[in-house]
Amino acid sequence: MTDYKKYGRQAMRILLQVMAALFLTSLAWVLVYRWVAPPATWLMLDRRAHAPVGKGYYGIREEGRRISYDFKSLDDVAPQVPLALIAAEDQLFLKHHGFDFNALQRAVKTNMQEGHKLVGGSTISQQVAKNVFLWHGRSYVRKAAEAYFTVLIELLWSKRRIMEMYLNVAEMGDCIFGVEAAAERYFHKPANQLSTAEAALLAGVLPNPLRFRASNPGPAARAKQRRVMRNMRRLGGTTYIRAILED
Template sequence: MTDYKKYARPAARILLQVLAALFLTSVAWVLVYRWVSPPATWLMLDRRAHAPVGKGYYGIREEGRRISYDFKGLDEVSAHVPLALIAAEDQLFLQHHGFDFNALQHAVKVNWNGKKLVGGSTISQQVAKNVFLWHGRSYVRKAAEAYFTVLIELLWSKRRIMEMYLNVAEMGDCIFGVEAAAERYFHKPADRLSPAEAALLAGVLPNPLRFRASNPGPAARAKQQRVMRNMRRLGGTRYIQAILED
């Protein structure tokens, strides 16, 4: 028993020190990204690292593919974009504090019944996952996602959360963020996107590698129309004036 106590206290002290260091590091990381745009995300690095060898844009054989990513401030993006993202992904974004428990409960019920998988993640949760974490399905990652969701809701404004989301969300094969997507699909900057174009980009977000904004099929068009109906129902861009003026 004496030997146990002899080693247990130093071990507990080391564990507490490690946990404190991890906590302070995570808080510092979130605070830095409150003002600084991420140079890349884990998913961007993964897409780049696991891309097959093939011909580049000019027919030159190259390793991997180029990541398209150009971070823009919210005032450099059409107001229809954040509205479309809220209409498509998280209509309670301005009201909740990171989690939509009714959506989570519905997702658990549907998935448990063996129907097609649906997600219940809010925009805040998706930002936590996309910016700070690796992709995958595990209880450890979900716990980390919840932790970072709480941190960004505490330390960032809703404007910053939305700004981060529309810049790091994957919108096509190696295409990240609305600016890169607007240039690739519509040959224009993101500040000139129309409501229909913003709705199309938001509609393909759940599976941007399957539903392509460059060549939308009937399913993508149906999603686009549903997003546009939600945008109108929310009241248009007046609905998001609070985060635009924050």
């Protein structure tokens, strides 16, 4: 019996040490990204790993596509872009502390109804936690990790940094990540020159950037664009996000 207790205490001590190491590692990771741009995200690596390949010169296999990603400061992006993202994705972004519980409840009710398309209730903060720190997929473990990292970034980052990270790592097309890469690809201009309509179009395709294309928007994408522009006007324009622009 004594040996069992001894082994039990040793196992508990090892478990606590592992948990402490994981916590300190995740804390350091989040703190580093408070100032440093991520070199890549797990989704970028996944897209890269599953890119089609073909034969190039001399029969050597080469990658058929590349990741487009160019991290920019919020100061180097047109103010219409963060406003459009808030109008499209999370209109309470400046007010909540990482979670919109009313939106989550509405999503659960909608998803429980038979025949309805699945909808999400994630905030911008949750999407940043998912996009920057976690792997692609769906599971309860991943949702728990998402909640954990959401709490950390809300505690350790400013709203400005969360928005800056979101508009840089969000997937905006096939292998296109961030608003700078999307602006160059779709509109042949840098992100600081995007118009209100262009920002609204990019924000409108975010829920499914592989289906709705900003380069050739169909009726559904145009309808989303108009809805985002209405929300931008209703919020009061860029004065609504003055707090993060001047932070």
